[in-house]
Amino acid sequence: MLAKLCRALGNIRSIELDNAFYVEDGTWIESLTVASNDPFTPERVLEEISGVSLFYSSEVPTESDDLEIRRLTILANESYPFILSLVLRQEAIPNRIVLQNGVFEVVVTARDWDQFRSLADEIQDTLGEFELLSVTQNEEPGEPLDSGRLTEVLVSKLTDEQLAVLETAYDNGYFDIPRETSATDLAAELDIAQSTVSERLRTAERTLLELIYGPRN
DSSP: OHHHHHHHHOSEEEEEEEEEEEEETTEEEEEEEEEESSOOOHHHHHHTSTTEEEEEEEEEOOOOTTOEEEEEEEEEEOSSOHHHHHHHHTTOEEEEEEEETTEEEEEEEOSSHHHHHHHHHHHHHHHSOOOOOOOOOOSSOOOSSSTTOHHHHHHHHSOHHHHHHHHHHHHTTTTSSSOSSOHHHHHHHHTSOHHHHHHHHHHHHHHHHHHHHOOOO
16 A cells, blocks of 8 residues: 555655555554655545545644645555565564655564564565665563554644754754765754854754653753
8 A cells, every 4th residue: 555655646755554454344544644845645645556545634833835744544455564564474573664765665573583573574585675784682572563643742742843943953964974964054944043053953952862762851
């Protein structure tokens, strides 16, 4: 379904599968987060995809004029959400499934190395291509598929001004190594003082760290 939606939308940044629930007779309720470079009307896009109907749509606030983020809840008639089925058949925990730049990026928690190898082999046999980016050993499994709805939580915790600075900094490569832009350039683009850019960046970064580690004592 992610691939079909990607083709129907055209100019997208990413589509993330947040969750999926089986109803009956091959019908699934699927929650998706779609980030698009162009505005789009979910009803019109989904009309082009057979066996899919829109249940609910909400827009995630963003200060960028070049980005639209929507959370979609759809009813989809399919045998099984494809990538998800490969993960669940191996009894692994799907932590993140996102389609970006025509490539599926999947983060899973496996019980042990043998279980992971079995999953990797099935993906290789089914899709014909598999690239392992990293492996980390943890005592506790990651949360399954958007349990905390991170995007909405972050947006609700940051001010519009902080979001604007973060998005502009990210889009212009401020966080890249080496940096592709400077705080002075960001200030000029946002038409604010450089000191204000630095203050908003630090405040936003502190808020994000508090979400991860909790408030400082």
